[in-house]
Amino acid sequence: MSDREPSPVHDMTMTVFPGYLAGPGPDALADFLDGRPQWTVRRPDADSTVALHEDATARIVLDNSPFAARRWTISSYHRPDGPVDWTAVLCPQAPAEVALAVARRLDHALAQPTEEERGFKLWGDWDETPDADELIRAEADRAGWTSTGCTISTARHASSDGTAGLEIRGYHERPATTDADLTYTLWAGPAGRQDPSWSAQFTRFAPPNILLAALHTLTRPAPYPRRASQIPMAHRAHLHTHPHARPRPVPTPTVR
Template sequence: MPSTVPVLVQPLRLAGPGDRRLVTGPLTAVHGWTPARTSEGGTRFTSPCRTAVLSVNGDGGSPAAWTVHGYTRPGAEPLWRASFSSGTPAEVVAAFTTALAGDLHARHRDGLHLGSTPASILAERGWRPSDRSPRGFHDQLAPDGWALYRHRLGHQPHDDEVTRLVPPTWSMLAGSQQQPSWSAEFTIGVPFHPLARAAAAFSDPGPVPRSTDEIPARHLARVTVLRRPSGRSTGPPTPAETGRPHLPPSRPAPAARRR
């Protein structure tokens, strides 16, 4: 099959980086974030209220790495950080940034009442606690063993997390546990609703559209590749193709669930 043939790939977390416009499009076209080039050659997107900034490293021909910083007010020190390494599926990044932008636009930063916790979303999809979690951490392992969600236990100063002096409170790793294909980190203080939406995308079985050359070679034995129906566009799959909406609405969370 030619390398650029459009296909559907599942699960999402192993499908490859995808189209970065899924992230940047809604921020600029819907929520009014302002793009600007940085001195390092990347792009920075700033929210209208200037309390959130998305930085993108990597040109259009290479996988992007994404970092979001949140601020209590413009010009203050960062309050929290969310970062996504190169290779992270754009759908996972977009789930976080679109929820964040929507919450800021609506003038509420924490959507706890809008959905389940990340841990409960994963549990409902068959992710189970790992019996090999490092000391001080609680891991949930994907059913296929090729991804985990990690929660660091205990307290540490938020500014040490933001500056990467200590491990983040939450992280997502996909691929081999010893050598992840990509990872995402979320420090204490990250708004709850965007974190939950990122967890929903992270655990989404898919399928999602890709060209065959976008699928990481190391994942080929771990993914299911489906041909697109003939004559269809290469845009995101419709509910009829996937069998359900890509990011289903979250259900209300029971009390006292782990994040």
């Protein structure tokens, strides 16, 4: 693709693969909330949207301010008046689809009729499911990712082409007094760069199935639709793109 931004005439919608390099795209929160009356929406200002679950144990904050350090913040609470159990924070460059994968998994768990079933959707079987660290390492191994610098305190893994990876901070690097310590980091960007293009960070007690929902967007990448102007210039050499297929109009029967 050209290094120049496409003109409005040629700013067509493209199908981009892998989607995790497609750029942030539209916020898509309205699409997620459509048909989900259990979420109440308020807008504190022109750039922010806050969605609160009806039982007040989950919150999604979307900040589209041009100066925001985080675009998406998804938080879960054990009880409405309690402290935060876990938080997911995604930077402004992260694809909206990653945040929505987390939101959908959380919403599905909250829709379960009992506390036990909710816990199972997030944590799995307590007696048989490995802990979060083991599960995400296993998923990285399944995807053919390799270790890129494990130490006694931190484990790092990356895809074979170096465009995606994860970092797990060791337990003794997680202060016992700080439950909100950022422990898991997913990232993506062109190989060889010192800093990734985007990251998604999760605090210490993020449930395994929440982590896997986000990680699958990297290890099992899908194509995402983007306008040509939304695709980051630095990512284009790593992408496969083609015009997004439009639905064909249904012919009108001819009355004779």
